[in-house]
Amino acid sequence: MPELPEVEALTAYLSERLTGRVIAAVLPVAISALKTHDPPVTDLVGRTVGPVVRHGKFLDIEAGGLHLVIHLARAGWLRWQPGLPAAPPRPGPRNPLALRVRLEGPDGDGFDLTEAGSRKGLAVYLVRDPAEVPGVARLGPDPLGPGFGPERFRALLSGERRRIKGVLRDQSVLAGVGNAYSDEVLHAARMSPYKLAADLSEEETDRLYEALGTTLREAVERSRGLAAGELKAEKKVGMRVHGRTGQPCPVCGDTVREVSFADSSLQYCPTCQTGGRPLADRRLSRLLK
Numbered sequence: 001m002p003e004l005p006e007v008e009a010l011t012a013y014l015s016e017r018l019t020g021r022v023i024a025a026v027l028p029v030a031i032s033a034l035k036t037h038d039p040p041v042t043d044l045v046g047r048t049v050g051p052v053v054r055h056g057k058f059l060d061i062e063a064g065g066l067h068l069v070i071h072l073a074r075a076g077w078l079r080w081q082p083g084l085p086a087a088p089p090r091p092g093p094r095n096p097l098a099l100r101v102r103l104e105g106p107d108g109d110g111f112d113l114t115e116a117g118s119r120k121g122l123a124v125y126l127v128r129d130p131a132e133v134p135g136v137a138r139l140g141p142d143p144l145g146p147g148f149g150p151e152r153f154r155a156l157l158s159g160e161r162r163r164i165k166g167v168l169r170d171q172s173v174l175a176g177v178g179n180a181y182s183d184e185v186l187h188a189a190r191m192s193p194y195k196l197a198a199d200l201s202e203e204e205t206d207r208l209y210e211a212l213g214t215t216l217r218e219a220v221e222r223s224r225g226l227a228a229g230e231l232k233a234e235k236k237v238g239m240r241v242h243g244r245t246g247q248p249c250p251v252c253g254d255t256v257r258e259v260s261f262a263d264s265s266l267q268y269c270p271t272c273q274t275g276g277r278p279l280a281d282r283r284l285s286r287l288l289k
């Protein structure tokens, strides 16, 4: 799933190509992706695109007072298309295309929103105010936003009885950090994902704050200027522990381990993060019984 750095890069990429252009056609193909019906998406036709911004992991394309807000979820993606055919695309069970936006001009360029697989999570909203999107209204502060200092971070964690891994990826606490970057931030902070947020010392909280900013800023830097199609590969290459189960930790050489949950998994380095001890994995211990 694209997280803050990838959506940030996508925002810059789209801003360059969309701002000032007039929308010629909006073609919804997978109706399930479209979460709003008033105003209809066809209301975008003829409007000029203004700023493209990011709210957490949401993309927000403004056009003539309306906002096309997009959440790519797990398997959604945006593909820039240099020459789109004028004929409407044909929907079908194997067609990953969810929505197509074509711009005015001789090239017929624009973008496609696609979603692979059967677990549909891609969500598209057309609203007059981005705060009308429940996921946007719920967002906590942006960790790269102005004014997000260590005091603010400390205040977010105080009294928080959950494990730090879950807190970091909770969008109502912090906007934009997901499963992948929370693994990376915790590794950079040399901290166990199971640690309770409220139990962190002041030194640990500051270390985590530093790791959060550094990890995200480095990832944004790596993604900057990349084409939409290259971002997924770049995200993978930049990971130190996430998605690297069984491979050596690039910091200490220990083997990266994994804990699996019903619908996700986390990766960590025992030497760097848990004093060399593997974390309990309920699924694994059940299998061993």
Ligand SMILES: [Zn+2]
Pocket (backbone or CB within 6 Å): 249, 250, 251, 252, 253, 254, 269, 270, 271, 272, 273
């Ligand atoms: Zn390590």
